Amino acid sequence: xxxxxxxxxxxxxxxxxxxxxxxxxxxxxxxxxxxxxxxxxxxxxxxxxxxxxxxxxxxxxxxxxxxxxxxxxxxxxxxxxx
Numbered sequence: 001x002x003x004x005x006x007x008x009x010x011x012x013x014x015x016x017x018x019x020x021x022x023x024x025x026x027x028x029x030x031x032x033x034x035x036x037x038x039x040x041x042x043x044x045x046x047x048x049x050x051x052x053x054x055x056x057x058x059x060x061x062x063x064x065x066x067x068x069x070x071x072x073x074x075x076x077x078x079x080x081x082x
Contacts, residue, residue: 002074
């Protein structure tokens with residue numbers, strides 16, 4: 001299993017959940033967030049979390065963390081990071 005995090009470049013659909021991400025008091029698990037690769041494959045993982053500070057610092061201020069990546073393997077997703 002692996003963990004990955006980095007800048008989130010949201011698609012237009014993010015606007016539909018942005019306010020709920022910003023105001024989630026009990027965490028974001030109720031949103032059932034998922035991560036897809038650029039070719040559309042959904043990553044199998046234990047959890048996804050978004051930290052959105054874009055209102056304060058601009059569009060570069062959104063970060064995503066993906067925890068417990070089990071498929072595809074971390075080494076497949078990030079071959080030059082092992």
